[in-house]
Amino acid sequence: MSERGGRATMRDVAALAGVSIKTVSRVVNAEVGVADPVRERVQEAVARLDYRHHLGASNLRRGTTRSGLIGALLQDVSNSFSAALLRSLEDAARSRGTAILSASLDEEPDRELSLVHDLVTRRVDGLVIMPSTLRQDYLTAEVRAGLPVVFVDREPQGVAADSVTVENLEGAQMGTEHLLAQGHRRIACLTDLPDISTARRRRAGFVQAFTERGQRPPERLMVSGLRGAAAAEEAVLQLLDLDQPPTAVFAGRNDLAQGTIRALRQRGLSRSVAVVGFDDFPLADLLTPALTVIRQDVGRIGRRTAELLLARIDGDTSPPHRVVIAPTLVVRGSGEIPPA
Amino acid sequence: MSERGGRATMRDVAALAGVSIKTVSRVVNAEVGVADPVRERVQEAVARLDYRHHLGASNLRRGTTRSGLIGALLQDVSNSFSAALLRSLEDAARSRGTAILSASLDEEPDRELSLVHDLVTRRVDGLVIMPSTLRQDYLTAEVRAGLPVVFVDREPQGVAADSVTVENLEGAQMGTEHLLAQGHRRIACLTDLPDISTARRRRAGFVQAFTERGQRPPERLMVSGLRGAAAAEEAVLQLLDLDQPPTAVFAGRNDLAQGTIRALRQRGLSRSVAVVGFDDFPLADLLTPALTVIRQDVGRIGRRTAELLLARIDGDTSPPHRVVIAPTLVVRGSGEIPPA
């Protein structure tokens, strides 16, 4: 509804109301010191032209590098863990009028690099990253330039930044210990690529549960490099074909637990092979048997992450925080099946 | 790394390289007509100062209102349907370098209004809305100003815009018909607020399945206004206490189906009361019995939505499209339990 095509600008409003641009700016920003009749004329013109404030131009002129935007680089926004995290970030940011730019990395390092670049180019006020890269040295320039960055789920390597993670090793150890306590010895361990620090630590926790009991971990039953549910399903089917098949499975992530359950169903073993999963997920309690899991409190992780990031954006320059949240064991049935 | 605190600008780079700002601009934008030695000097200065292009300033000057941003207003990004939709929008937008601003509405009309306002203020290139308002007249000004808007899951009221929905009535009718065909007559029907058009149409489809057979729908067993799984669970428990309890349940949305399953489990009826749900969700096939559902192809919905929006952004001005996608019945077990 402007003179020249696009959106109306303050100039158009000023012309229609017969005032200067600056006066329009004053009215739009609800500043004091505008006579009532003038203010009304301007508001009328704003309404007539459907004028909308241009936040980008405003921020540019104000010099405040604040864009009111934060970037969230997660693994996959359609995965329940990432999605719940995104949601709690959103809730924390909403009250400040901060919006969230989210994107999925799918464990692809290149995508992380290009998305960070893109977000910096858009001048986000801060970044939440669940990294897919091994090292994040590439971020030092941004951090030095004052960009607040908080790592979530995985700790940073090669750059000083806050992080919010869970005790992966201890959690995995607790889950494995739970199975050992039922008398299981042939326990399978499923994890993702060893490059992924959480996967590595969960595997280490599995091993540690054995060694602390003075037992040797069952190396033949430990499979890593599993990408997704289908890979886990296939791996479990193969393990079940061994001469000495596992009597229990520790699945190092929610999708691997799901693949495991599919495999056990196929062989009719869901009631005879125990399963403990790392990560809770919706409906895990409605399965038969209900799935025993190591639960990370996603809401709490998201809130702490948002708190840290927003504090940095507000100028907190204290040394990097390393928040580690303890996971809990949720007993539901699948983990309490005794060995055959 | 700039002279005056914040990020380095082209001015800082120009000063360090001993060239004009315009030349820096040329190098940064990879324009032709810069002598090699000059180009190298500039690139060196860019690297030294960690210069990053300022997309906002660039877009402002270029006059192209293109921000390379689209807004996605969904019901709840942590719900599997919204999350899957967001993901497929992201995938479609990625190739064009378009980023996505997402937010959750939680069926709150006020939040929709304020978020649309916020996104317009940020000059998004287009909007995807799963509306929580009854009518969207408030959008006419934006649409008139040229903002592309695509409605998803629910059709627009009071404003001309594209939409991508599923055949809610036909889908619900198909699901109900499936239960009727097994011989069920006392079928419960669970739906959300009648204000929500999808809820209304699914309920209508339930009724139509009965009337087309010349039978009267069981009004006592039809409950609407159910917000979320807990409400559905409670409602089903009450229905089961009736003198003539339902022998089957048609649940009008994924969370209502989940609540239903919880209620049936509590009463030990999961193998004797049939359930058909509207909306598929992860792990529905792993429940016992596996859940029979009316499935909406979320990936397809997301892709079509993105296609429509991106075409509009690219200048398509044809009359509003109304894309309606047919859902499919996925038979898994819970819907094939015969009446007692």
Added chain:
DNA sequence: CATGTCCTTGACAACGTTGTCATCGGACTC
């Protein structure tokens, strides 16, 4: 040697906005 052409480079204005400062008219003081 004058002229023309090509190529590289920079000065300047502008995108939409807001901070700074000046101007103007009227009301007040003595």
Added chain:
DNA sequence: GAGTCCGATGACAACGTTGTCAAGGACATG
């Protein structure tokens, strides 16, 4: 009635960038 003060309003520059155009040098042509 002259001087002072105050509130309302506007002119101008600037945020970081890029389009337009002109200037300047190198080189070729006549």
